[in-house]
Amino acid sequence: MGAGHYQLLTSKAAAGIAVVRVWGTLANQFLKRHTRIAAPLELGSGVVRRTALVDSDGEPVDDIIVSTGRTSAEPEYWLHLHGNSLVIDKCCALARECKLVDSAAPVWQFSDGIECDAYQILPNVLTLRGATWLLDQIARVRDACAAVARCDDLKQAQAACRELLKRRNVITWFTQPLRVSLVGPPNAGKSSLMNALGDQTASVVSAEPGTTRDWVEVLAELDGFPVAWIDTAGLRSPSDEVEAAGITRTQGLLAETDATVLVLDRTDPAYASAVIQAWPGEPPDCVALNKLDLDASSDAVHALLPAGWATRTVDVSSHTGVGLDDLRVRLLGDTGRRSAVLDHPAAFCDRQVRLCTAAAQAESCNALRSIMFELTGSNRNPPAGSPHGLPQSAG
Secondary structure (H helix, E strand, C coil): CCCCEEEECCCCCCCCEEEEEEECCCHHHHHHHHECCCCCCCCCCCCEEEEEEECCCCCEEEEEEEEEEEECCEEEEEEEEECCHHHHHHHHHHHHHCCCEECCCCCCCCCCHHHHHHHHHHHHCCCHHHHHHHHHHHHHHHHHHHHHHHCCCHHHHHHHHHHHHHCCCHHHHHHCCEEEEEECCCCCCHHHHHHHHHCCCCCCCCCCCCCCCCCEEEEEEECCEEEEEEECCCCCCCCCHHHHHHHHHHHHHCCCCCEEEEEEECCCHHHHHHHHHCCCCCCCCEEEEECCCCCCCCHHHHCCCCCCCHHHEEECCCCCCCCHHHHHHHHHHHCCCCHHHHHCCCCCCHHHHHHHHHHHCCCCHHHHHHHHHHHHCCCCCCCCCCCCCCCCCCC
């Protein structure tokens, strides 16, 4: 294998941990020069050391874990880094400075192109449900392609390809958080509601109006889908320039988020009326009538809602949690994130979208079959520089 090699064992995509393997006769030199481990580690499984990865000047690059292995009689070390592309690139550059050679050997072996696609995208998936869905898609898409290849009816086969394309954006449900802004008047309970929905205390809760002067964002899960809850500055006449700037940003945020929840205090119909009358543009995706624990009757606020808003209304209590599940279900349904969709095959990367699009336009069954065989692929490893990216938005 030569004097020394290094190999990135994980994806370069953002993740909690990245692993770089270094081995060969120069591995000890790399460890001595670019970590704070003074002597070579004893080889063998179970040897683990925490240390710092340092650059050529001895300046720290990352706080890492080093574990040991053995390839034949050669030293072998696994460097467990933080999963940041800059840290990964720096580690690999330091390895090259020590004359370690980038190993071109593939790390993983895949049964076909569809499995390869899935594992290329897997590091970008943000939830366990998303990872499970993606891995299940290997068999679903494979079976769908096989069925299309067997079909002797060109129009039927083309329609099947279009079905795969119809669900091309499902992968983005798990790789891009659903951004939901919580807006409304001060003291309506937006911050308390976000803390309850995000299952963590991220926004300061106070009876003093104008406490939230800018927006606060919390990443969480909504039935296994990644979601970003955004608590915004209260909509009212501002008391100072700082609060005014926060309210202006809130108004601009409405156009940028995927969904908007208008939070109203059911105990204060007068303030709710002022916000409803001043509401800009399209109706909110959902209206949360908060503080159900303080006032079980919402007739007064309901009577203020414009036509069409009533069907978007959910009675909630951020204090007791009542109604929060209804709010979650409504948001998921309104954004198309329905569990039934997940049971069907979907093109989940740029390569599949490109080939399914070509197949849907094929002029003969033989041409369509050829494209399906290319989509499935027999190559077990991704070609260098192959575009396995996430599909672009269909909209």
